[in-house]
Amino acid sequence: MKKEQNIYLYVVQLTIVIAAVLAGLYNVLDPIYKQNRNAAKKEAILKCVPIVKEAQLASVADVDATFKTNIEAIAIKPDGTIFKTIEEVNAARPSMQPYESFSNIDLGLEEKIDEKDRVYPVYIYKQEGGNYYVVTVRGNGLWDKIWAFVALEADLNTIAGIDFGHVGETPGLGAEIKDSKSFKDQFIGLKVFKGDNVALTIQKKGIKDKDHDVAVISGATVTCNGANDMFRSGFNHYKAYFSKVN
Template structure:
C-alpha cells in the first residue's frame, strides 16, 4: 500500500529523518576532521616555537621550517624539555604543549583564585639555551599573540614571533614583518639595575635603528599606535608572569 505523502504525519516524519541523517553526517565529518585540525595546530605551534629560536630549514631566517619537518626539528631542538609553570614552580610535562594561553587567561578572569598554568619550552641550538614563552594580548581590532625566546640569564631576547587575527594590513598587521620583530632580538628586558622592565614599542623612539639594546625600547610601526601598545602590554605581561620561576633558576 502506498504511503499518503499529503498527510502532516508524513511531513513530520520526513523532517525528523532528514535532521537525523544530516546531523549524523555533520557529526561524522567533524569527528573525521578533528584529528587533522589538531595535527595542523600542533604543527603550527612547533613552527612558531622553532621560529622564535631562529631555526629555519633554509638560509633565510625569516622562513618557517616546512610543515613536514616541524615534528622532526622540534624533537631535535626541544624534545622533552617542555614544562608547565605555576607560580615559581615548574614540572616537566608534554601536556605543556596542549595548554592554550587564551583559555588560561579566561580561567583567571572567571576565578581570581585560579592558578594559571603556563607552558615553557626550553630549546638548545649551537650549544645555547633558549627559553621560549608563549603570550597573547589585544591589538586594535582583535587578538594578537606570539612567542619570545630568552637567553639562559633571562636578560636578553634571542628571538620573537608575532601574529594577529585582524589588524589593519600595512599598519598593525606589520607585527608579522621581519623589520619589526627583528628589533626585539638582542634587546634587554632588564633595566640598568637588573630589575625586570620589559620592552616598550615606542613611537618617536630616539634609537630608530635600534643600536642601543639596553634602552628596553623598539621603534613603533607607522600608523599603528594601538597595535604597538598592545604588543608592549603583551610582551611585558607575558614575560613578567614567568619571572617568579626564572628567579629560582638564577639562584
C-alpha cells in the same frame, strides 16, 4: 494535521542525513586539523629559535620531529613553581580540564582563572653552550587577542627571536606585527628587563633606549600599545622562574 506531520518528518529526516554526513567527515578530518594546529604552534615556537633552519620545518612531520628532539617543555607558575611533566600540572589543578601536553596549554583558558593558579609553558631548546628559552606572552590588540612567542638567550634577558600571532588585527596595519619581518627583526638582540622591570617597549616617538626600544608600526598604534601591555604583564609572570634559573 497530516500535512504538518509530513513537514516535521521531512525536516527530521533531512537533518539526520546531513548530521550523519557531517559527523562522518568530522571524524575523518578533525584529527588532521588538530595535527595542523598543533604543528602550526610548534612551528611558531621553533621559528623564534635562530639556529633552527627552514629545512627543519618543511612539513608537519619535520616540525614534529624537530620539536621532539630539541625542545624540552616545562610549565611554571607566576610564583616560580616548576612542573616537569604535564601530569603534575593536571594533578595540581583537579578542577581544570586536563591538558594532553605542554604545547596544548591554552593561555586563553588560563586567563580565565586566578592569576596565582595559572601555568605558563616554557619551551627550552637544549643546546651546548647555552639553551634558548621560548616563552609565551598574550594580550589584547585592537580587535582581538594578540600573542607572541619570544626566544630568550641563556641569560634570560636577551631576545634571540620573536614570532607574533593575532586573531583579527587589520591586514597591512596591526597585522604587520606578524607579517612584517623588518618589524620582528628589530627585536633581535634587545633586552627584556632593565633591573627588575620589563623595559622592552614599542616606542611611538623614536627610539630612546637602544637596548629596549622598538620603532612603532605606523597606523598600528593601538595594536602596538596592546603589545606593550602584553610584554609588561606577560614577562612579569616569568620573572620568579627566571630568577630561579639564573
